[in-house]
Amino acid sequence: MSGDEREIESFSEREARAEIDRLHGLLSAADRAYFEQDAPDITDAEYDAMKRRYQAFEIAFPALKRDDSLSDKVAGAPVEGFNKVRHAVPMLSLAKAYSDEDVADFIERGRRFFERDKDLKLAFTAEPKIDGLSASLRYENGVFVQGATRGDGTVGEDITANLRTISDIPHKLWGSGWPASIEIRGEVYMTMAEFEALKARSAAVGGQEYVNPRNTAAGSLRQKDPSVTASRNLKFFAYAWGATTADPAPTQYEAVQKFGEWGFAISPLMVRASSADELIAQYKKIEELRSSLGYDIDGVVYKLDNLELQRRWGFSSGEPRWAVAHKFPAEQAFTTVRAIDIQVGRTGTLAPVARLAPVGVGGVVVENVTLHNEDYIAGIDSNGLPIRGDEPIDVRIGDTVVIQRAGDVIPQIVRVVLEKRPADAVPYQFPHVCPVCGSPATREINEKTGKEDSRRRCTGELICAAQAVEQLKHFVSRGAMDIEGLGQENIELLFNSGLVKTAADIFTLRDRRTEVQAAFAARREEQSRQREAASGKTRKATRSVEERSFEGLDKLFAAIDARREPELDRFIFALGIRHIGETTGAVLAKTFSSMAALRERGLEAAAAGGELHEVFPSVNGLGDTVWEALRDFFENERNVAVLDSLLEQVKPKDYVVTVSATSEVAGKTVVFTGSLEKLTRGEAKAMAERLGAKVAGSVSKNTDILVAGPGAGSKLKDAQALGILVVDEDQWLEMAAK
Structure with missing residues (x-):
């Protein structure tokens, strides 16, 4: 969040005004990214923390509350391009709970509010909080006449035509007993399976990348062409209502059950409870089931069940007092291990990967997680000590596991839920032969420590296809030979076509132009077939597949020739x-x-x-x-x-040391940080060493020069604090040239 993190009580009125304005700007930008662009740029936890601090400032300094306070409205504004719909009853957001204590406080607030009703027994509902796009559907005499997004809570977008394509939304209500006019509200979402299928179809035709089901569902719902929306197979859960000529039922639970009778999909996990303990138990049950639901959820919603009591309890700061959303921890989720696969790297390392039931974690769908090595699978570290719990706990196929994204980036298994382990789950047997070439896979002995290496490696080396192709990818990569146009896909194509088996073969491709053309043409033809299969339409090409496949070959051959004399x-x-x-x-x-x-x-x-x-x-x-x-x-x-x-x-250039007594950098210790734009990091280091400088990886009192590119972080701050000379890339090149 950054900014001034002091306790609110220590702020002066002038400082508080500035902090409110700062938080207002950050929250507004986050709202636009999430609601209008379907591309959130911060986590839910970060957003909620900012929102709570923003509201705390308003409470502490009520005179500073802005006319456009975010506490009084739902985030987001209607997107341009659709007709606007004004909601007769605002679509409000919910207060958040993050702990069991917060849930207990919510229940206690309700009991205090109704404490004069001595014999009143409060009941509450609990249901999954679907991570999708809210929508409101207006029915007149049982017929669907208009649908809209939430927008800013007061005004949304008319997406009636797109909503009609969703099979979970009836065009006419089933049965009887529905009010003459009612707005059914719920969440439009995309299942994990449909999301994966869409990603596969898009990848097959070189289309756009999709980040997660929620953003994809939102984008699909806002398509100008309803047929595109229809192709995405969206779903809808009904859980609330807006303007109506009569209550659907006396209670929240009964009303939602009515929705099911009228033809809507409703959550089968909705329950009614009378205590915080019962609500929390349902929360934990839903959390454990999360990975098996097939769609993404980010918490559990609790609501006071009796509708008359809801009206009496009322609203506060644009949120109903009678409802709260108990959010899941942003960084963790439950899922199951479907399989354990072995991947072989360029040095022969057998790297185990757990294939998971897809689950959303921090806005990203996680399907795979590294298991590092066979000791890690067995639950021990390099010293034989447990890494999960007090005793070694292994990972097995079928296990329920808790995962998190370390640093909100890399997914990892936090723990194995042993009480959920299937009775037939057996310890994973790590292979002792390479799954690609069948060569023995061994663990070497470290001569210094006498211990086995934690990684098992294939001994097949160049006869192992997996090592060979990974080695080729490394050879042409940016930090190595940096051959433009030979990315991973092209290397795999040329390897599988038998055109490139060793690095030397790359430099004879020009002599085999016809074969290279045929390989690229075959791939383009297959991609064309996949596009046609995905769209159901036959595309009429303006140029032949052969012509298109030849494009760029001369550029590729030139890029290869440019690397015949590498450093x-x-x-x-x-x-x-x-x-x-x-x-x-x-x-x-x-x-x-x-x-x-x-x-x-x-x-x-x-x-x-x-x-x-x-x-x-x-x-x-x-x-x-x-x-x-x-x-x-x-x-x-x-x-x-x-x-x-x-x-x-290839004729590598000899390494020439050009240390000069007059060089400004000779004998200096240099550290590089941030992004270099004119040199690769390897080139910069080599240049410094040729000039007689020593290159270090971290800043210390012995550092003489810090070369800082865009994005420099803690190293720059450390250098400034120590009074070390800081230069940019251009200044470094000037120093090196002297």
Whole structure:
């Protein structure tokens, strides 16, 4: 949230006005992103925290409450392009509860409000809070005549035509007993299955990417062409009503059951309860069922059941006092493990991945989560200690698990819900052979510690297709050879077509132009068939598939030719030798100066097979792990053959050290941070080292220069606090040129 986080009581009136205005601006921007653009840019938890602080300021400083206070209206404004609909009864938002104590407080407030009614027993309903787009449907004499979005709560958009395409919305109410006029309200949503199917269809034709079901449902509902909305197979749950000529029933629960009789889909998880404990029990039940529902929910809504008592309790700050939304923790969710798959990386590592029942976490649908290695699956760390609970708890297929997104980014398993474990679930047996090539998969012994490596690796190396294709992707990647036009999809295409099996084959593609053209043409033809299958229409092409497939080949061949004389450090890194990253590649380039010298020393170490330091020099920053990796690489005759074939096509530049006594950076310690726009991070580091500077990864009192690009964060603050020289990329290049 940033800003001034002091206690509200410590603010002066002038400071409070400024803070209210700041929060008003942030909340308004978040409202526009969520309600009008269907693209939320902060989490629900962050938004709610800001909203609570905003309202607390209004309470503490009532004279500063703005005329356009966000506390008095529902967020969002009607989107331009649809006719406007004014709601006869406003569509209000709900107060939020985040803990069991908040729920107990809600119940207690109700009991205090009605305390004069000594014999009154309060009942409440609990139902899932669907994460979709609110809509209001007006029925006259049982016939659907108009539908609208919530908009700003007072005015919404007329989306009648699009709502008519949703099968859960009856065009005429079923049965009898409905009021002459009533607005049925509920949530339009998209199921997880439909969302995944839409993503697959879009990916097949190179279409747009979809972030999550809620945003996709909202965008689908606002389509100008109702046929597009119809193709998205949206759903609708009814749970409330607006203007009506008569109450549907005396209670909230009975009214919703009536909706079911009239032809609407209603939540089967709605219950009636009389205590906070019963409501919280239903909350926990729904939370555990969350991943199996097939649609996204973000909490549970509690409402006072009796409609007459609802009217008596009334409203406050644009929210009903008689209802509250108990939100799920934003960062966690329950789901189930459907399968455990093994992926093989470029260095042969067998990486287990849990395939999950799709579940929304922090606005993102999570379907996969890494299980790291076989020890992690067994529930122990590298020291054999439990990582989940007091005792080792393994992960099994069929398990219910709690997941969260670490740092709101990377999904991870927090715990296994043992009481939900199926009786037939068995411990996962990690494979001891590579699932791709069938070669043995082993865990190496660390010579220093005597312990097994936590990762199991395929020993097939270049005969393993998975390692080969991942190695090729690494070879052409930005930090390595950086060959434009050879992304992951094109590498897979060329590999699967038999055109590129080793890195050397990339540099002979121009000589096999006809075969390359045929491979690209076949892919385009298949994509065209998929588009036609997805749309149900045959597209008439203005140009032949063959013509389209040839586009860009000359540009691709030119990009390949432009990398025939790479920098030595890039080339070493591109080889993908285990334990040799960008930084180590730069140190090796500086140490050996040429690829010929490095190759000669590597072959010498492979032949000697003894004490590595008798062959390799003592270099600060390079230890036995690197030297062993080089020896192992050159001990493999297939690796040497591939390297030699590659060196027939590529001539890496010798590394030239240009340390000058007059250089401004010679002998200095330099740190790079932020985004560099004219150099890659690897190029910048190599340049500094060629000029005699030492490159460090963090800022300390020993740092002399910080090169800060856009997006520089804590390193910039640390450097400024220590009085270290800070320069931008252009200034760095000027210093390096002197």
